[in-house]
Amino acid sequence: MSDDTQDHDDHSGSRRDFLYLSAGAFGAVGLGAALWPFISSMNPSADVLALSTTEVDLSQVEDGQRITVKWQGKPVFIDRRTPTAIEEAESTPLAELRDPETDEERVLTPEWLVVIGICTHLGCVPLGQKASEDRGEWGGWFCPCHGSHYDTSGRIRKGPAPLNLPIPPYAFLNDTSIKIG
Ligand code: FES
Incomplete structure (x- = not known):
């Protein structure tokens, strides 16, 4: 040859x-x-759904740390937000948002953001749960599939995704634990 x-x-x-x-x-x-x-x-029936809740102990989560838990087979991102991340989320003018929602509407308490970690474009799981991952231009999450950027409130800021990361139903059981579902 x-x-x-x-x-x-x-x-x-x-x-x-x-x-x-x-x-x-x-x-x-x-x-x-x-x-x-x-x-x-x-989707399962209502009685099965009632059992499909996830309790999460938050006591070991540090300031600025993000964890992922599974709820009904979906990844849920929990972010113990830093004061800077909260300030960025709260000070964003609604006019800049594609899917306008205030940060206040998306959290029960500013320190904790809880969102379903599935990109609203075509369903990929965005990056950003680890500090070493690309968090996009607004410091929230970045979906590498087609380049969607989410901010520190999980709101869509750039790229093809049409909607903010959804908020699952959840409640605080006490200061350091929540129940999702
Ligand atoms: S699935 Fe996330 S940008 Fe397309």
Whole structure:
């Protein structure tokens, strides 16, 4: 085999790999998008739902720390927000928001933000739960699937997602624990 042939093979090989990876990435997004409506169409009856609650002990969560818990199969992001994150969320003018909601409407107490961690575009799970991850331009969450940015109140600020991250039903049981659902 001549060097030229070898070169040619290498290039077509990497192009094949690229095409394969791209198809895989689109496939994954497509599957995610199809999956959530399917699950929600199988919603359990009210008595089963009553059992489908999640209690979360928040006593070990530090200032500025985010944790993820599962509720009814969905990831729920809980953020013990820093004073800076709260201030940014509260001072944002409603006119700047695509899905206008005040921060006050989205929390029970400013220190704790509780949102369902599923991008409202096509259902990916956004990045930002770990401090090392990309949190987007507003310091909240970033969905790498198509580039949606959420702020420190989980509100959509940029990218294709139409709505804010949803708030699950939840209540405080005491100062350091909540019940979701
Ligand atoms: S799923 Fe498309 S931006 Fe999040």
